[in-house]
Amino acid sequence: MDRSRNTKPIRTQEASSIEGEDILSVQNISKTYKLSGNKVTALNGVSLQIKRGEFVAIIGPSGSGKSTLLQLMGGLDKPTSGTIVVDGTRLESLSDRRLSRFRNQTVGFVFQFFYLQPFLNLSRNIEVAAMPSRMKKGERKKRIAQLAQRVGLADRLTHYPRELSGGQLQRAAIARALINNPHIIIADEPTGNLDSQNTQEVVDLFRQACRELNTTVVIATHDPMVASKADRTVILKDGALA
Amino acid sequence: MITLRDSMVLAVTKLRTRKVRTIITILLASMLFGLLITASMVTTGVFDSIDNIRKDGLTSQYIVTVSKARNDPLAVQKLLRDPVLVDEAKQRYTALVKKKTSEAERLGISYTQASDLPPYMQTSDDASTIRLNINDPNGIVYNLLAQKYGGQPAFNDAQLHSIADRYHATAFFYSQSYSVKQGSSLAVLPKDGEKFYNQTDSMSNISSQDSIIKSQFTISPSNITDYFMLPNDAGWQPSSGALPIILPKDTVEQLLGLPQLADMATTTEKLNYLNVLRDKAETLTFSACYRNSASLNSIQQTLQQQKEIAAHANDATYKKPPVIYGLPDPFACQSPFIKTDTRTITEKQADENQKQFDQEFGKNTTPISYFVKFKVVGLSPSTQEVKQSRSLNDVIDNLLATTGIEQAIPKNLYDQIPDKSRYNDILTYTPLYLFGSEDNKQRYVEFATASDASRFIDQQSCVTQYDNSCKPTGRLYQASLAFSNSVALDDIRSKATSIFQYSVVGAVVLAVIIMWITIGRTIVDGRRETAVFRAIGFKRGDVALVYVLYTISLSLLIAAVALLLGSVGSVIVNHIYAHELTTQARYGFGGLGTAKQITLIGMNSWQIGMVLFVCVTAGFLSMLPPLFRNVRRNPIRDMREG
Incomplete structure (x- = not known):
């Protein structure tokens, strides 16, 4: 698969991307929310390093802070304290515009509920993530075809989400996450709504991305089978690494 | 930043979500704006058509009739009570009576001063005060006033031109009033002449036939x-x-x-x-019969004579008048003729002398009647x-x-x-010389605009009060709009435009409410979608652009449907009412034989443009607050809640 990028990745001065080295570094991060006036600590002093091409599973009970950790890693939210460096980029120093660009080009998101647009066909749904990168039309078509082939949906590109099964929808979501050729895929309970066969297919796709594209995959899951397929498992409990 | 094309793709998908709500919104809002467009097209059509037809009539002109203001309500009273004039009238009357007495003696006919009304009389409010009698039959008062005031023009046309020019007068013209000679009549003879004479037994009835x-x-x-x-x-x-x-x-x-x-x-x-x-x-083509006072008098006398003879038909002692007159052919416009004349030579001579006396002192004794075609x-x-x-x-x-x-x-x-x-x-025209040498002109000033005409009236004219004074005092003219309601028609048009503008404001409020519900709800409903977009790298501006294009698309769709509905509406209204209104207008304008039509379809680009602009603006107003809130929200929370 082509790893070339159509836009420059966002990098900081002090860090650079080196094969085998950490692509993601979480240093002593904490996250607290205010919920109904009460202070809730979702993460408390978590530190974690993840290498390029590594498949990491984050497991832990509900409310342990898995999703919060993924959101902070993906630049969807900012930690109350601590530092996150992704592919050499310190996320807390980015403006909203640059953070958007980071999410678009460095990270690919896969969600439990797929979040595909019901009135766009599969091709368009995959294409949506390429829109902010201003990828050229011809290249988009080419990449959509390649990704659809890779996720086994080449014959479904003109179909609408309502015409697809859960497994197909999640595979489409993975294709969407991969269209910009991200360094990291962050997947939050991607198999939570899938049966075992589809779960297996989805995990295989993640593994394939790690292997063939050297993409780092960080996945939050409750499923031991999924966790067992990861290179490494990180356990979270009460907002801290166990 | 995503491209415009990509934004448009996503915006169009928004139109496809919540189809029922979107269709209802499009229908409601476009009906509202369509109604305004229909109103605009219909009123524009009506007023343009009326303007077009007005060009063929006086209703397109702003004509003001102007006469001199009478600021002193007692002016005539003072004039007629002028002691110098009264003394002069007395002297002339005395001289006339003396001359008539002398001439009557010479001709051997009877004459008494009592048969001649004096040119003066007691005033009704003060018996000791004498005033001139304006109806003096001998013309003494008329001659006196003519000598005194005949040289003074009653109206200063140059001054009127000068003043009216300040109000952009475009034309000055006048009509002249005339009447049939005093005491005479002009009558279209009735088809049933016999009936006419049978029913006519007095001077007033004969005169009334000129109606x-x-x-x-x-x-x-x-x-x-x-x-x-x-x-x-x-x-x-x-x-x-x-x-x-x-x-x-x-x-x-x-x-x-x-x-x-x-x-x-x-x-x-x-x-x-x-x-x-x-x-x-x-x-x-028709003819009317002119009869002078002598002719009318002789018909009246003949009728009275016939009535008297008929009343004494069975009275053997009744002696018929020596001259018996016959009524002329009712269709011939002639004076009565002598049927029998049993007068002696002496009686005939006396009648001739009386006639000579009357003619000498200005009384018309020769009956004249003829047809005027x-x-x-x-x-x-x-x-x-x-x-x-x-x-x-x-x-x-x-x-x-x-x-x-x-x-x-x-x-x-x-x-x-x-x-x-x-x-x-x-x-004929006979001035009274009460206000100088009056003429028979009715003066008109034409103005370029309704506003100029109204300003001239408001600033230069006074209004006659119950005491005959004219207020505000000091104004030179009494002026009013002449012939038509042109100014009112213009005012109606102006008011209709104002009402339309207020309606637009009302429609905007309603449309904003309707569109607020749809666009606002669509944006609120799209929070999770917005959050996903944000998660996969859309900037706030990208999301905003999608919604802006969605709003523009929806608004333009509403505007297009509104334009369609508005046009269809005006075509329907035109189909139903145009014929009736055309007939109405032609009749109202006097049926001038115009082939012009009233059409209820007219394009006022400014108004329709304003409606469409308002439509898009209403969409934007509806979009901005929820969009502003949406893009500032935390996408994680929206994904979780969505």
């Missing part, structure tokens, strides 16, 4: 008369011996013997009737046309109607008549 045509005439310039002329002046020729005349429709009806139309006749019936009337009027060359609105309205049609008729023309002789045609002396008896 078909009035004994007053106006010679009017083409500025006024052109709009009422029949085609080709109805074939009138200067040498035809007929006086060209514009008559009110109801007068022509009477002359033609046509039955009057019922008040509640439909407009179509009215217009058809009017067309028939116009066709028949084009060939209408008229040719109808134009039709003016009926004299009773402006009346209390019973229906909306009547209101429109009254609004559109031209008034104040009535019986007029077109000056341009009159000037072509080679021998005008034949009309000396019916086109």
Whole structure:
């Protein structure tokens, strides 16, 4: 698969991307929310390093802070304290515009509920993530075809989400996450709504991305089978690494 | 930043979500704006059509009639009580009586001062005060006033021009009023002559027979008369011996013997009737019988004589008058003739002497009667046309109607008549010399705009009060709008435009509410989608652009449907009402034979543009607050809650 990028990745001065080295570094991060006036600590002093091409599973009970950790890693939210460096980029120093660009080009998101647009066909749904990168039309078509082939949906590109099964929808979501050729895929309970066969297919796709594209995959899951397929498992409990 | 094309792709998908809500919104909002567009097209069509038709009539002109203001309500009273004038009148009266007495003695006829009313009388409010009698039969007062004031013009035209020019007057013209010689009559002879004489037993009844045509005439310039002329002046020729005349429709009806139309006749019936009337009027020539006072007196005496003889038919002692008169042929316009004359030579001589005496002192004793031929060359609105309205049609008729023309002789045609002396008896004017040397001119000033005409009236004219004074004092003129409701029509148009503008504001409020619900809800419903977009790298501006394009698309869709509905609406309204309104307008404007149509479809680009602009603006107003809130929200929370 082509790893070339159509836009420059966002990098900081002090860090650079080196094969085998950490692509993601979480240093002593904490996250607290205010919920109904009460202070809730979702993460408390978590530190974690993840290498390029590594498949990491984050497991832990509900409310342990898995999703919060993924959101902070993906630049969807900012930690109350601590530092996150992704592919050499310190996320807390980015403006909203640059953070958007980071999410678009460095990270690919896969969600439990797929979040595909019901009135766009599969091709368009995959294409949506390429829109902010201003990828050229011809290249988009080419990449959509390649990704659809890779996720086994080449014959479904003109179909609408309502015409697809859960497994197909999640595979489409993975294709969407991969269209910009991200360094990291962050997947939050991607198999939570899938049966075992589809779960297996989805995990295989993640593994394939790690292997063939050297993409780092960080996945939050409750499923031991999924966790067992990861290179490494990180356990979270009460907002801290166990 | 995502491309415009990509944003458009996503915006269009938004239109496909919540289809029922979107369709209802499009229908409601477009019906609202469509209604405004229909209103705009219909009112524009109506007013443009009316303007177009108005060009053929006086309703397109802003004409003001101007006369001199009478600031002192007691001026005439003071003039007639002037002791110097009263003394002079007394002296002249004394001299006249002395001369008449002397002449009566010479002719051997009887004369007493009591038969001659003096030129002065006691005032009603103070018996000790004497004032001149304006109706003095010997003309002493008239001559006195003519000598004193005849040299003073009653109206300063140069001053009027100067003042009116300040209000951008575009034309000055006047019509001249004339009447049949005092004491005379001009009557269209009735078809049933026998009945006429049978029912007529007094002077007043004979005079009243001139009611078909009035004994007053106006010679009017083409500025006024052109709009009422029949085609080709109805074939009138200067040498035809007929006086060209514009008559009110109801007068022509009477002359033609046509039955009057019922008040509640439909407009179509009215217009058809009017067309028939116009066709028949084009060939209408009629004669009216002129009789001077001597002729009228002799008819009255003859009637009285016949009545007296009939009353004594069985009285053997009754002695018939020595001269018995016979009534003339009722269709011949002649004076009574002598049937039998049993006077002695002495009696005849006495009558001759009396006649000589009367003629010497200005009394008209020779009966004169002759036909005056008229040719109808134009039709003016009926004299009773402006009346209390019973229906909306009547209101429109009254609004559109031209008034104040009535019986007029077109000056341009009159000037072509080679021998005008034949009309000396019916086109007379006698000034009273009460306010200088009055003339018979009714002055008109035409202005370029309704506003100029109104300003002239407001700033230069006074209004007659209950005590005959004119206020505000010091104003030179009494002025009012003449002939038409042109200013009112303009005002209605202006008000309609204002109402339309207020309606637009009302519609905006309603539309914003409707669109707020849809666009606002769509944006709120799209929070999770917005959050996903944000998660996969859309900037706030990218999300905003999608919603802006969605709003523009929705608004343009509403605008397009509104334009379609508005156009269809005006076509329907036009189909239903245009024919009736055309008939109404033609009738209201006097049925001038115009082929112009009222159409209820008119394009006011500014108004329609404003409606469409408002439509898009309403969409934006509805979009901004929820969008502003949406893009500032935390996408994680929205994904979780969505």
